[in-house]
Amino acid sequence: MAPLRPSPLVEQAIAHLREQIAAGHWPVGAKLPGETTLARDLGVGRSTVREAIRALAGAGLVRARQGAGVFVLAAEPDEGWQDRLRRASVAEVYEIRMMIEVGAAELAARRRTDADLLALDRALAARTAAVADGTDEQFIDADIALHAAVVAAAGNPLLADLFAGFVPVLRDGLLDLVRMIDARADDAVHGAAAHADLVEAVRAGDPAAAGAVLTAELRRTLAALDA
Structure with a gap:
C-alpha cells in the first residue's frame, strides 16, 4: 500500500x-x-x-x-435500513406500508383518544383543503400527515417510528405518481370520501371497518403504481 x-x-x-x-x-x-x-x-x-x-x-x-x-467479518459493509429504503421501489414500500398501516388503523379504532380524534379531524380538513387549493407537494404532505395521525392514534411509538422511516421515499414516489396520473383529480372523486370514512371508522371504534377502508384505499394506489 x-x-x-x-x-x-x-x-x-x-x-x-x-x-x-x-x-x-x-x-x-x-x-x-x-x-x-x-x-x-x-x-x-x-x-x-x-x-x-x-x-x-x-x-x-x-x-x-x-x-x-x-x-x-465481511467483504462488503452492512447495509442500513435507510439505505435499503432508498433503493426500494415505491411499490415495495407500499406493500410494507399496507402491512403496517392496516394493523395500525385497527389499533387506532380501539385505542383512539379525544386528542387523537381532534388531530385526525384537523389532518382530514388540511388534506381536503390541499386537494382543492394546494400544490402537489402540499397535497402529498397533507395526505401523509393524515396517515401519520392514524398511525399515531394506534398508541404504539414503534409503529409511528416505522411509518416515519418510510416517509421520505414515500413522499418522492407519491409526488411522481400525482404528476403521472393526475391523482388529485381522482382523489376529488374517490379518495376524499375514503379518507373521511377512515376517520369515521376510527371515531366509531370499528377496527374491521377502519382496516377495510384503508386496505381498499392503499390497494387502489398500489394498483396505480403497478399499472
Whole structure:
C-alpha cells in the first residue's frame, strides 16, 4: 500500500483498508496486520489506524477479538435500513406500508383518544383543503400527515417510528405518481370520501371497518403504481 497524502487521513485510511478487504487481500476470517504495521504501510499514526478500524467495525467489516487481534467479518459493509429504503421501489414500500398501516388503523379504532380524534379531524380538513387549493407537494404532505395521525392514534411509538422511516421515499414516489396520473383529480372523486370514512371508522371504534377502508384505499394506489 502506498503512503497516504495529508488531508482527512482517517477517511483515506478507511477507504484504503476497505479496498484491500473488498479486493480479497485480507479475506473473510483473516487477521489484519497490527496497528504498527498498518500505520507504517499507510504512512499515518497509530491513532489514525485505530479510528479507521473502529469505523470498519461499525460497518460490520471487521471485529476486534480481545488479545487476538482484528479479524475480517465481511467483504462488503452492512447495509442500513435507510439505505435499503432508498433503493426500494415505491411499490415495495407500499406493500410494507399496507402491512403496517392496516394493523395500525385497527389499533387506532380501539385505542383512539379525544386528542387523537381532534388531530385526525384537523389532518382530514388540511388534506381536503390541499386537494382543492394546494400544490402537489402540499397535497402529498397533507395526505401523509393524515396517515401519520392514524398511525399515531394506534398508541404504539414503534409503529409511528416505522411509518416515519418510510416517509421520505414515500413522499418522492407519491409526488411522481400525482404528476403521472393526475391523482388529485381522482382523489376529488374517490379518495376524499375514503379518507373521511377512515376517520369515521376510527371515531366509531370499528377496527374491521377502519382496516377495510384503508386496505381498499392503499390497494387502489398500489394498483396505480403497478399499472
